[in-house]
Amino acid sequence: MQGKPKNDLIIRIGGEGGEGVISVGDFITQACAHAGLDVYTFKTFPAEIKGGYAMYQVRASTERLYNQGDTFDVLCAFNGEAYNMNRASLRPGTTIVYDSPGDFDPDIPEGVHAYPIPMTQTAKDMHNPRAKNMVAMGALSVLFNIPVESLRKVLTAKFSRKGEDVVKGNLEALERGRELAAALKKTDPWTIGAPKASQDVIVMSGNNAIGLGALIAGLDFFSAYPITPATEVAIYVAKHLPKRGGTLIQAEDEIASISQVLGASYAGKKAMTSTSGPGLSLMSEMLGMAFMAELPCVVVDVQRGGPSTGLPTKHEQSDLFLAIHGGHGDAGRIVLSVENVQDCIDLTVVAFNLAEKYQCPVLLLSDGSLAFSTQNVPYPDPGNYKLVERERWNGEGEYHRYVMTKSGISPMTDPGVPGGAHIATGLEHSEVGLPSYTSANHEAMQAKRFRKLKTVIDDVAPVEVDGDGTADLGVIAWGSTIGVVREALQRLRAEGYKVSGFYPKLLNPLPAQQFEDFGATCKRLLLPEVNFQGQLAHFVRAETSLRPESYTICGGMPFTPEMIVKKVREILA
Amino acid sequence: MNAILHPQMHLHKVELKPKDYKTDAPSFWCAGCGHYGVLTGLLRALAEIGIDQNYLVNVSGIGCSSRLPYFVNSYKMHTLHGRAGPVATGVQLARPDLSVVITGGDGDGFSIGGGHMPHLARKNVNMIYILMDNHVYGLTKGQCSPTSRPEMQTTTTPYGGVEEPLDPIMYMLTYGATYVAQAFAGNVKLASQLIKDGMEHKGFAFVNLLSQCPSFNNIDTAQTFKDACEQLPDDHDASDLGAAMNAVRAAKQACRIPTGLIYRTERPTLDQRMAKLVENVGGHKDYDLRKIIDLARP
Numbered sequence: 001m002q003g004k005p006k007n008d009l010i011i012r013i014g015g016e017g018g019e020g021v022i023s024v025g026d027f028i029t030q031a032c033a034h035a036g037l038d039v040y041t042f043k044t045f046p047a048e049i050k051g052g053y054a055m056y057q058v059r060a061s062t063e064r065l066y067n068q069g070d071t072f073d074v075l076c077a078f079n080g081e082a083y084n085m086n087r088a089s090l091r092p093g094t095t096i097v098y099d100s101p102g103d104f105d106p107d108i109p110e111g112v113h114a115y116p117i118p119m120t121q122t123a124k125d126m127h128n129p130r131a132k133n134m135v136a137m138g139a140l141s142v143l144f145n146i147p148v149e150s151l152r153k154v155l156t157a158k159f160s161r162k163g164e165d166v167v168k169g170n171l172e173a174l175e176r177g178r179e180l181a182a183a184l185k186k187t188d189p190w191t192i193g194a195p196k197a198s199q200d201v202i203v204m205s206g207n208n209a210i211g212l213g214a215l216i217a218g219l220d221f222f223s224a225y226p227i228t229p230a231t232e233v234a235i236y237v238a239k240h241l242p243k244r245g246g247t248l249i250q251a252e253d254e255i256a257s258i259s260q261v262l263g264a265s266y267a268g269k270k271a272m273t274s275t276s277g278p279g280l281s282l283m284s285e286m287l288g289m290a291f292m293a294e295l296p297c298v299v300v301d302v303q304r305g306g307p308s309t310g311l312p313t314k315h316e317q318s319d320l321f322l323a324i325h326g327g328h329g330d331a332g333r334i335v336l337s338v339e340n341v342q343d344c345i346d347l348t349v350v351a352f353n354l355a356e357k358y359q360c361p362v363l364l365l366s367d368g369s370l371a372f373s374t375q376n377v378p379y380p381d382p383g384n385y386k387l388v389e390r391e392r393w394n395g396e397g398e399y400h401r402y403v404m405t406k407s408g409i410s411p412m413t414d415p416g417v418p419g420g421a422h423i424a425t426g427l428e429h430s431e432v433g434l435p436s437y438t439s440a441n442h443e444a445m446q447a448k449r450f451r452k453l454k455t456v457i458d459d460v461a462p463v464e465v466d467g468d469g470t471a472d473l474g475v476i477a478w479g480s481t482i483g484v485v486r487e488a489l490q491r492l493r494a495e496g497y498k499v500s501g502f503y504p505k506l507l508n509p510l511p512a513q514q515f516e517d518f519g520a521t522c523k524r525l526l527l528p529e530v531n532f533q534g535q536l537a538h539f540v541r542a543e544t545s546l547r548p549e550s551y552t553i554c555g556g557m558p559f560t561p562e563m564i565v566k567k568v569r570e571i572l573a
Numbered sequence: 574m575n576a577i578l579h580p581q582m583h584l585h586k587v588e589l590k591p592k593d594y595k596t597d598a599p600s601f602w603c604a605g606c607g608h609y610g611v612l613t614g615l616l617r618a619l620a621e622i623g624i625d626q627n628y629l630v631n632v633s634g635i636g637c638s639s640r641l642p643y644f645v646n647s648y649k650m651h652t653l654h655g656r657a658g659p660v661a662t663g664v665q666l667a668r669p670d671l672s673v674v675i676t677g678g679d680g681d682g683f684s685i686g687g688g689h690m691p692h693l694a695r696k697n698v699n700m701i702y703i704l705m706d707n708h709v710y711g712l713t714k715g716q717c718s719p720t721s722r723p724e725m726q727t728t729t730t731p732y733g734g735v736e737e738p739l740d741p742i743m744y745m746l747t748y749g750a751t752y753v754a755q756a757f758a759g760n761v762k763l764a765s766q767l768i769k770d771g772m773e774h775k776g777f778a779f780v781n782l783l784s785q786c787p788s789f790n791n792i793d794t795a796q797t798f799k800d801a802c803e804q805l806p807d808d809h810d811a812s813d814l815g816a817a818m819n820a821v822r823a824a825k826q827a828c829r830i831p832t833g834l835i836y837r838t839e840r841p842t843l844d845q846r847m848a849k850l851v852e853n854v855g856g857h858k859d860y861d862l863r864k865i866i867d868l869a870r871p
Contacts, residue, residue, distance in 0.1 A: 034871035154871060202869035212869070215862060221667050240865045242856045247666050247847055252692045256659035259652070263632070263663020266650055267671065271663070289653055376871070382862045415648040415664075415671050418627050423642060425651040434598060434643070 007193030008061040009144060010069045014086060015078025017045065017054040020133030025056030027137060028146055030154040032060040033203045033376040035147035036195035041374045042068035045313060053081050062193040066483035068373065070562040073190050074144060076136055078119065080104025095188040097139060113188035115143060117180055123173060131173035138177020145191045200379040206370035209341045210274065210300055211236030213348025215244060216382050220269035222248045223260040225279060228312040229371040230302035233274035254279035258286040258299065265295045266424050268414030270352055274300035277319045278309065284327040287361045291331040291449060293424040296355035296390060302366045305556050314556030315368035317479045318531035323363045324508045330446060332453050334358065335508035337365040339482040341375040347505060353388035354459060358452045359409065369558045370480040393420055400431045408451035453509055460506040463514045467500025472572055474522030476502045476548055478536050481528055481559055488564035499568060507536065510543045519546040526551055526571065528559055585625035591616035594626060598643040607758040607784030607795065608638055611705050614764030621769050624672060631674045632661040634686060637712045638678040638705035655686030658693045665700050669844040672772060673700035680710050680718040683739055694748035694777050699842040701771040701778040704741055707786040708793050715789030725792050742821050745779040746814065746836055752778035753836040757802045759795050763832065770834065776842050783830065805833040812838060
């Protein structure tokens with residue numbers, strides 16, 4: 001928080017689930033993005049369905065945002081529980097807006113700015129008790145300069161389906177909240193900066209953006225089994241895929257999901273499934289078959305806290321071992337990971353393109369905090385994406401499904417094509433697909449299947465290097481940790497440190513040479529990741545000559561920029 | 574019986590002989606194996622329908638019986654143990670114009686793949702599932718299966734079985750299969766007739782073919798199957814689920830195996846329902862993606 005510009009504002013709204021905490025967060029996010037600000041949200045919610053503490057944090061700024069931030073600047077507490085949960089973070093300089101009279105009497109710490117707002121009481125007086133959150137939002141908009149015109153617009157758009165009375169009631173509660181706040185004397189420095197000119201953006205969560213990426217890629221078939229925190233990918237696709245004439249089926253389990261996906265892929269369609277760690281474990285055997293039978297498929301794993309049932313709603317980056325090596329036998333696959341919502345769109349398209357080109361499973365790793373984080377991204381023009389289709393047999397000569405080629409890629413055919421009848425099989429097979437267990441054949445076929453993957457590195461954008469020249473410390477990061485590292489490095493550079501960052505999105509096959517080249521520019525290397533064993537660090541040590549220092553946490557929350565900054569200061573002290 | 578033909582069968586009818594549907598893949602099964610009867614019955618049914626093998630997808634899991642697709646001249650998938658059902662579902666939903674045939678065994682279908690069976694039936698996936706039921710695991714050389722009788726000693730039940738067998742027919746009737754039939758695999762005429770009708774049935778067709786394993790099941794021989802099988806009477810009302818269940822129960826009490834068409838009904842198939850859903854939302858391949866993206870504007 002130290003040195004953080006006052007117009008880069010983080011508001012945390014906390015209350016009882018069902019009190020409208022999530023709506024307020026969404027409205028503020030939408031309004032800020034509508035007005036041209038950058039937004040980055042973070043949510044936590046209980047694994048249980050009813051009640052419990054709900055939290056929604058919005059970060060809004062005139063500058064580009066890369067992560068959820070260190071902690072909040074403003075706490076809006078709807079009830080005593082929200083206050084108690086966050087009291088320890090109320091450090092001097094922070095601000096609290098709270099319900100008063102409410103179910104608690106806060107003991108405001110020294111140096112904390114406090115604004116009591118009669119949220120519950122006002123809503124009750126207006127005979128609209130459910131509008132408590134609107135009163136709060138009105139107050140927040142005045143106190144912190146949240147673009148109110150945009151707020152009114154998104155609120156009206158949201159409630160218009162429920163009728164004019166509902167729109168009017170909520171707008172009135174918003175205005176009443178504004179009046180209440182206007183009567184208070186502002187003592188804190190926090191305010192949202194003047195927005196840039198309004199830009200053509202969309203606002204999406206990571207999960208929805210994966211669904212959109214799949215639609216852009218030409219998704220035909222999606223099979224899903226509900227699992228936290230990946231379910232929203234399926235929900236988004238279920239809503240929109242039928243519009244494109246595609247098929248979404250909810251399977252009886254994850255084994256059935258991936259099986260259906262492979263069936264659809266064999267039938268010539270672009271197919272995918274999404275899951276989380278436990279589901280990916282169940283899919284492991286079928287992913288081996290996809291590699292063996294050379295069937296394109298895309299599998300999204302929105303990682304959560306593990307092992308076993310673990311921490312279903314919490315953040316972790318702990319499925320990398322499973323993604324790369326999960327399953328029996330020597331099987332290859334392509335593994336990508338996403339940093340932010342933009343990646344969720346773009347790399348999902350890349351995942352389909354790679355699956356089609358290389359006829360193998362492509363895994364896309366997202367994570368629990370990105371799943372629900374909403375961010376603004378430039379409006380994606382579907383026409384700007386290059387799409388790849390699998391190579392299909394030209395109909396000449398006799399068709400051999402697994403014919404040996406230099407690249408290892410053998411043309412496919414779709415059922416219905418005369419002369420193209422063939423078997424897709426999990427047994428080791430000859431070029432025509434018949435079972436063949438000879439040493440020579442197995443060695444040749446394994447070499448063929450792995451040969452295909454050699455050029456994958458050339459098909460994915462080179463790893464982004466953040467910084468130039470040599471550095472005293474280089475930080476390697478993957479997944480949503482990248483965004484945290486970006487900001488940490490900015491702060492460290494402002495303090496005079498010579499640091500650089502390396503942000504791979506393709507994790508298997510690992511672009512080892514690019515790692516080496518980066519490593520050669522750094523005196524030391526640090527690799528922060530949210531898992532206990534240091535999973536990417538393990539692969540980097542195995543596949544390159546680099547020996548990065550592992551910095552791991554697994555507390556169910558993402559890193560903050562401040563944690564990285566402290567660690568780097570410690571190392572370079 | 575008014576067979577409702579798949580629409581594509583009109584489009585892609587060919588005139589071929591049963592042997593034209595057979596590949597020259599080397600034999601895999603033991604001499605005297607009941608699966609030869611299933612294969613012959615299937616090839617005959619394909620020829621009688623006159624199906625274009627380019628529009629036929631034969632899917633299997635793992636086991637002796639699951640090797641059958643290698644002998645059928647068509648598109649085919651030899652998948653994982655127990656997973657033929659969902660793989661075939663993916664094929665069928667992706668391409669409803671294809672004819673999908675599953676061939677597999679009792680262990681593959683009802684033990685490791687048992688979790689999928691209810692869903693194929695209740696969802697009424699438009700395909701035929703030919704269960705080659707020999708009451709034993711043959712490929713692993715003789716272990717009890719979910720349809721083994723407890724009287725049988727196997728390598729894992731050397732002192733006799735300790736479980737009751739599952740009845741595939743009652744199971745499928747219960748979970749909502751829309752075509753349920755049974756025959757002895759050695760009765761190729763009946764088997765091929767039931768396969769043909771099952772393939773022409775619009776919906777999930779389940780045909781249980783009792784198939785002897787001369788190598789690892791010495792109590793369910795071709796002769797014992799033949800002797801126990803009893804054709805349902807001519808007046809059996811196959812459109813009545815209650816009558817179907819009663820017939821199966823009565824046969825079981827008399828230690829008989831009821832054969833023929835046991836039950837048949839019609840209701841929309843999964844792909845039909847999905848096509849309707851797409852139609853209802855006005856969906857089509859060229860639907861402008863921008864209209865979907867626009868929904869995410871703040």
